[in-house]
Amino acid sequence: MTAVGRAASRGAEHGPASLQDMRRQNLSVVLAAVAAHSPLSRADVSGRVGLTRAAVSSLVDELIGRGAVTEAAATASGRVGRPGRALTMADDGPAGLGLEIGVTHLGACVADLRGEPRVWRRVERANAGRPAEAVLADLAALADEAQAEAAALGLRVAGRVLAVPGVVPNTPRGLLERAPNLGWHGVRLADHWPDPDTVPEPENEANLGALAEYWNAGNPVETFVHVSAGAGIGAALVIDGRLFRGARGFAGELGHIPVHPDGPRCPCGARGCLEQYAGEAAVLREAGLAQHDGAGTGDPVALLAERAAAGHPPTLAALERAGRALGLALTSAVDLIDPDRLVLGGAYAELAGWLLPAVRAELAERVTVRPWAEEALRPAALGRRGPLLGAALTTVRRIMADPTLLPAA
Template sequence: MENGPASQQDVRRQNLALVLGTVRAHSPLSRADVAARVGLTRPAVSSLVDELIERGALTEAPATASGRVGRPGRALALNDHGPAGLGLEIGATHLGACVVDLRGEPRLWRRVEQVNADRPAGQVLAEAAALSAEVETEATALGLYVKGRILAVPGVVPNAPGGLVERVPNLGWHGVRLADHWPDPDTLPEPENEANLGALAEYWNAGQPAETVVHVSAETGIGAALIIDGRLFRGARGFAGELGHIPVQPDGPGCACGARGCLEQFAGKAAVLRQAGLAQHDLAQAGDPVALLAERAGAGHAPTLRALDHAGRALGLALASAVELIDPDSLVLGGAYTELADWLLPSVRAELAARVTVRPWTPQALRPSALGRRGPLLGAAQTTVRRIMADPTLLPAD
């Protein structure tokens, strides 16, 4: 008997999610339309809709004639002035913030260019918190209220509560706990690896039909994320996906992680810029090093083309191992790699063709991301919305 009430609550929670998801996918709908689609009785759907309106997830427009026999229907839709998700991002050279509504649509988007590498974690987090507060104030002015906050970081986030960021080599962070540095505990975000968030955003937004995907992205470092059977695979402790630190040349140059010959030393942004012969003066004037690489490659600049070919071959070597181990449906190049895909893809595909020999593989299974460098921040913001859609009781009832 003790399980009865909990079971009833679970059923109602599932039905709330079913109704909310149906309205999101097919709005505008009337209550009768929803009942017909979900297979529940009209009184049951009406009760669920009332609760979703009370929780601020749905709105109902005044009655309008539909041309059908019976009373005019009232159109249900997601609330554009209600719950929202806030995504934050800390990169080696920028801070970012994004607010999305219940549709997952960005309503605010901010990016601040600044150097964060090798600065005290507390100082960087204080600046991220200030940006977060500023954007949240702007969201309130739009009629949105932030229900959850996710922080994308380019490093290892363990499968453990408490907001611990274990290691971020390209920022120089080790064992940083967000709560020790975030000024307002009421707005403390939940950290997550940026590559994981980029992969989830791609899966959620880009019409990705594949259920098993390796998503590899580059900013200052190289990260990868695994979507296996439609779910993010984090590993036993949350450390999965550190593709940038797979050795591709055991006696190669030293890496910031402490090992030698890591993929980042051959296919990371800094390595490609160095091999392309781009001086600091060129980079200072360019503002965006990735855009400069793409511009020079497009102009046929021989050192840049050689650098990208070299990076593509190293990346293909690492990805071949991932393909043989995981057997994915597809490989996706995200982050800065998206903008350089025209020059990276041929050499990556050549390396895969030469090394993936024990399973079927086609060149078309490797493609650039549809989201590029926007992926991690969008994924961070949409994580909260996905949670609400799965469990609308996370929203307070008035």
């Protein structure tokens, strides 16, 4: 685990508030004000956060020392008195490195403290069935390249988080319990990562995609279900603004909800799982495009969108069938969780134009015990970029919540 990850874990174990806790909270408040409203003078910050100018000045000095904030030359503020010096978030300094393992690709992203991605890399790679050691070696090399590019921009990676298409239990952290579409079971990242000092913290890709949507929304809803589709189907539950992982970290396995109990056998061992009707491989098969399933012949999602836009009847029928199955599974989520919104992420976001009518029809027919509006179902704004961006932003959000995670200069 990275230094930021370890410190965040320790912080969660602290007891009653102390002076140190209060300073940590005040640093976070000041940093948030600068992030949201910069450029600001120290006096402006004091007025916004309700702390004395002396207190704000001390906090700003510490944030500058930790590389989170910069202070420009004096500028006139329009008020009586000495000109203020503009505070802004640092263009260089601390950043989060996000990594991603997909069935057909690897990705790396570096985001600065503004939450802006400054480095973005994606390479196509057929990872299904490859040994974890080989995949992680390739990913570590990609991470090194992204970090070097970030360093050239003056960015310093403060934490690393990895989006994975599988189950990451609450304990022990660092374990990938299972990733059926990769063919991995019980993989401990530290056992295979080339450098023990840079092992990333794994998290389920659907969870990170949901968090990225939430963090990037101007006016986010607090309770929603985010469904992410690629080779598999996962879901993330955000309840009252917090990710719900379940008692052991296994929440959100929507792809293995049975929609037809007597249906085909799923790789998980059960029958009639949603993935057998609405997963990428199932849709390609029904569309007559099974040869494009992870075969290194291009982007299968883009191909499906192209065929659907051209009015290809088998593709349209496959997407309608997938939408019906997805709507059936989401009915259970709506009745059980009562979300404000359902968000279709990953491949579903790019195919939403053809999926949404069937999903909405199924929800309208089956959600009968509570109000439900069709506009509450919508595609994710970030599409397939969500999990990787969410991985990078996880470190950024931790720093924003607790700037003391950064080493002092």
